[in-house]
Amino acid sequence: MVKEVIVKANIYDEKMKQKAMKVVSELDGIQFISVDKETGKITLIGEMDPIDVVNKLNSYNKWPCRNWLHASLESVGPKEEEKSEKGSEKREDA
Template sequence: MAEKIVMKMDVANDNKKRKAMMAVSMLPGINFMSMDMKAKKMTVIGMVDPVMVVDKLRKRWNAHFISVGPKEEPKKAETKKEEPKKTDAKKEQPRKDSAEHIGQLVKLYQAYNPQLTTHYSVIVREEDPNSCVIG
């Protein structure tokens, strides 16, 4: 499960911010990164070890954990009452069996490309007069 890691860092300018984000982005498992320069907070979301993230940052910057926890799930909207849906005449027709449908698609593809990819050509050096063999 993805974790949300929030760290406080002492970063002075955009150049140092870019370098810090590049250092953290090299770690595997990161899905999202952002940095708030006013609050001096970096947020990392993903399947990554929080200790590795802070160790990577502490090599050059002063970094401390603020919070580590599960990624917040978006709140679901209240369930709405379902109204009876109007059905179209086209939708009421039963679908064909999936095997038949796939068979028809294969036949259409064979008509479009009759050779498929079952034929391969191999060039033999002895038959090609333009090839150069040093021996």
């Protein structure tokens, strides 16, 4: 099942953004990655385990920046298109 996962992380500059994208791109099943350094949110779409995403980001500890991302799961849900398709089906039936 394709889902949308939003992870909150300590991303404060372009270098951190690039490192975060590199780390999560190594995971299988990811179709889309978006990193917003203004809010510190990483949005992933695909067939992946959300816990694996957070663990991968948190395990990327390189000295001297231990826990440099400190990722936490913000939300998990179906992909936006799937949400709107389900909503339109309900409207047609009514």
